Amino acid sequence: MTSPLYRLHQDVIFIFLSLHYNLFILSSTHLSLSLSICFLLFPLVISPFLAKNTQEFLHIHHHDNIMSAPHHDHSHRRKDSTPIEGSSSSSSRSTSQQQQAPQPLSRYESQKRRDWNTFGQYLKNQSPPVSLSHCNCNHVLDFLRYLDQFGKTKVHLHGCVFFGQPDPPAPCTCPLRQAWGSLDALIGRLRAAYEEHGGSPETNPFGNGAIRVYLREVKECQAKARGIPYKKKKKRNGQLKAINEGTLKQITS
Structure with missing residues (x-):
């Protein structure tokens, strides 16, 4: 196929030869006028050919570039877009591990x-x-x-003016101590922790009778000094007894 530039070159030569031939056949008196007219008409005559052939050349050149460009295979893109079995299994494994993660300790276990x-x-x-293996009840008391x-x-203390008053009206210099309830709960947690760490219940120093005696003495001493008797459990037991007696009377009646 003839290229657009080659056809453009032929058209220009043809126009130029036609004009040259007309110049020779004109008379000498009209030579100058014919030359001026030819030079004026030459751009007007050749411009349509230039525009047309230039457009054809650009269109063909663009088409050739498209045809000569390498064809991209998009199959690998589809393959990449498909999920990989290994990645899905690893993600499911990570989610299962997160689900099987140990739950946070409760307040009791943390304490x-x-x-x-x-x-x-x-x-x-x-x-x-x-060492913990040589620990005994004396170490616990200390x-x-x-x-x-x-x-x-x-x-x-016994010499304090506020001894036995639950709500003293003014501050005093008496010492601060651990409350009996706090010590009792502490011994219960340490007793359980000792057995959880491999200790035997028979040799548990926190369950020794001397520890129970000490806690009972602290309880009675603080109850007298503060004027707050520890009778909540007894009241609760009395209420439960009264409720049970009432229910028995209703059943028998």
């Missing part, structure tokens, strides 16, 4: 762990350090007395 670590640190600070310096419960 029990902190108490156990505190007691272990107390034994290490002794001179000489005491630990409870050691904790009194961090207490927040005012326990009036």
